[in-house]
Amino acid sequence: MSDDKATTPTELFQEWVTQWERSVDSFSNKLMGTDEFTRAINSVQNTQLQMQKVFGDMMAKHLANINMPSREDILRLEEDFQEMNARLARMEVQLEKISGATNAVKSPKPKGPPRTKKPPSATKDTEAKH
Amino acid sequence: MTGNAGNSSIKDRVNQLVDRTVQRSRKGFDYVRASKASVGLTPKDLIYDKGTLQLYHYRPIADEIYRVPIIIVMATTNKGYLFDLLPGQSMVEFLLKNGYDVYMIDWNPPTSKEKHLGLADYTQDFIPSCIEKVQAETGETDVSILGYCMGGVLSVMYAATHTDGPLKNLVCLTTPINWHEMGLMTHWNDERYFDVDRLVDTLGVIPGDFIGSSFEMLRPAQKIASRVRVWENMWNDEYVKSYRAFDRWGSEYVPLAGEYFRETTKDLMWHNKLFRGELEIAGKKADLANITIPIMHTIALHDHIVPPSASKPLLDLVSSEDKEELVLKGGHVSLIAGPNAVKRMWPSVNAWLGERSS
Numbered sequence: 001m002s003d004d005k006a007t008t009p010t011e012l013f014q015e016w017v018t019q020w021e022r023s024v025d026s027f028s029n030k031l032m033g034t035d036e037f038t039r040a041i042n043s044v045q046n047t048q049l050q051m052q053k054v055f056g057d058m059m060a061k062h063l064a065n066i067n068m069p070s071r072e073d074i075l076r077l078e079e080d081f082q083e084m085n086a087r088l089a090r091m092e093v094q095l096e097k098i099s100g101a102t103n104a105v106k107s108p109k110p111k112g113p114p115r116t117k118k119p120p121s122a123t124k125d126t127e128a129k130h
Numbered sequence: 131m132t133g134n135a136g137n138s139s140i141k142d143r144v145n146q147l148v149d150r151t152v153q154r155s156r157k158g159f160d161y162v163r164a165s166k167a168s169v170g171l172t173p174k175d176l177i178y179d180k181g182t183l184q185l186y187h188y189r190p191i192a193d194e195i196y197r198v199p200i201i202i203v204m205a206t207t208n209k210g211y212l213f214d215l216l217p218g219q220s221m222v223e224f225l226l227k228n229g230y231d232v233y234m235i236d237w238n239p240p241t242s243k244e245k246h247l248g249l250a251d252y253t254q255d256f257i258p259s260c261i262e263k264v265q266a267e268t269g270e271t272d273v274s275i276l277g278y279c280m281g282g283v284l285s286v287m288y289a290a291t292h293t294d295g296p297l298k299n300l301v302c303l304t305t306p307i308n309w310h311e312m313g314l315m316t317h318w319n320d321e322r323y324f325d326v327d328r329l330v331d332t333l334g335v336i337p338g339d340f341i342g343s344s345f346e347m348l349r350p351a352q353k354i355a356s357r358v359r360v361w362e363n364m365w366n367d368e369y370v371k372s373y374r375a376f377d378r379w380g381s382e383y384v385p386l387a388g389e390y391f392r393e394t395t396k397d398l399m400w401h402n403k404l405f406r407g408e409l410e411i412a413g414k415k416a417d418l419a420n421i422t423i424p425i426m427h428t429i430a431l432h433d434h435i436v437p438p439s440a441s442k443p444l445l446d447l448v449s450s451e452d453k454e455e456l457v458l459k460g461g462h463v464s465l466i467a468g469p470n471a472v473k474r475m476w477p478s479v480n481a482w483l484g485e486r487s488s
Contacts, residue, residue: 008147009147010147010362013362014362017355017358017359017362018355020351020355021352021354021355024350025349025351025352028347028350028351029314029348032314032317032318032347033314033317035320038317038318038323039323042318042324042325043323045329046328049328049332049333050328052332053332072242075242076242079242082241083241086179090179112190112231112268113190113193113194113195114194114195115195115196115197115231115268116194116197117194117195117196117229117487117488118488119484119485119486119487119488120481120484120485121485122488
């Protein structure tokens with residue numbers, strides 16, 4: 001008997017979970033790898049998309065008739081707000097930079113570390129010479 | 131004596147079992163109540179923001195850094211904090227400690243105004259703009275790119291269409307090249323059944339849930355099994371912390387711009403143009419043979435999303451003389467932040483890049 005065989009209830013349970021996962025994945029992959037499955041899921045998806053489009057168009061017309069914004073209108077507004085916020089944030093950064101430039105002596109931009117690091121082989125060569 | 135030792139061993143095991151069961155119940159309660167895991171904690175600055183695109187600069191922590199900065203190009207389907215999951219489990223942190231100046235291209239969900247973005251926008255506008263920003267920030271002309279999964283695909287497309295560009299080194303991590311070897315993904319996207327035009331024209335932007343459920347269907351039992359395992363390991367704080375971070379990352383899929391999804395499906399998945407050397411982007415031929423710069427490719431042996439047979443052809447197709455392939459045990463995600471990543475992938479990338487970044 002091999003030493004790495006599960007002995008405790010915990011180990012046996014862990015092994016069972018691994019086996020279960022493998023067998024379910026393997027069975028599902030076989031099933032989902034068939035032409036029939038691909039045809040079926042794509043057909044369901046196409047039907048859903050068709051319905052989504054029809055209902056979406058219908059709802060948009062209905063909302064327009066009663067002078068209400070559609071979901072798309074609301075989403076577009078949300079995106080516009082986000083864009084405006086992003087623009088404001090960018091302007092804020094620019095303003096900070098400009099005010100930083102006028103106070104350049106007071107707050108110089110911190111410089112990063114020197115870009116002088118040598119490759120490990122060069123360091124080893126130098127150490128070997130010493 | 132043997133009998134006593136045996137008794138004490140059984141006693142220890144029973145004690146351990148009881149102790150863990152008690153801890154499981156206590157910590158399980160905390161686990162359920164816990165808020166989202168804190169991830170991506172390495173200090174960084176957003177230096178460029180253009181709609182779906184975000185370019186971050188991680189603050190250097192070494193006293194001396196390599197001359198050539200490195201830009202990580204994240205996969206378009208997920209958030210970039212996979213590279214900076216937790217302190218000690220972060221490739222970004224590792225690179226910073228080893229003297230690299232690290233930037234990252236990360237992706238926000240595209241808005242409906244960005245649904246028209248295609249491969250040309252990503253490879254001829256986004257990546258070049260980010261390189262220009264990095265050049266301006268660092269004062270250096272050369273850059274290295276590290277692309278993960280679809281980020282790797284965009285990176286090789288950029289490299290193949292900018293042969294006289296500033297790219298010094300290219301590191302690809304599990305990058306699909308032969309899209310006809312993508313297993314079930316290839317099958318599900320079969321041209322005969324999958325109406326990509328209808329999908330894109332109806333939705334505009336492809337929802338993250340749609341992308342996520344396709345990935346999850348590849349391993350339907352994985353989620354349940356991993357939840358059972360976390361319950362089993364609930365007494366182990368480190369395990370739970372890591373699981374929560376991975377779980378958060380694995381449930382945050384980034385939606386895709388419709389046109390980008392359409393082009394990826396038609397040009398790559400259906401017609402395999404990148405592999406065949408027939409891909410054209412914005413009038414330029416994206417032939418992998420155009421790539422001559424040093425290139426490293428890391429492949430995950432048990433990758434169920436990008437199987438090795440899909441990623442392996444990369445090095446055969448490029449013209450680079452300086453090329454290296456690293457095949458590691460592990461999956462698509464554990465390759466970046468799993469135990470083998472810490473032990474082997476990160477040090478290998480460091481050793482390779484370190485020799486080429488001065």
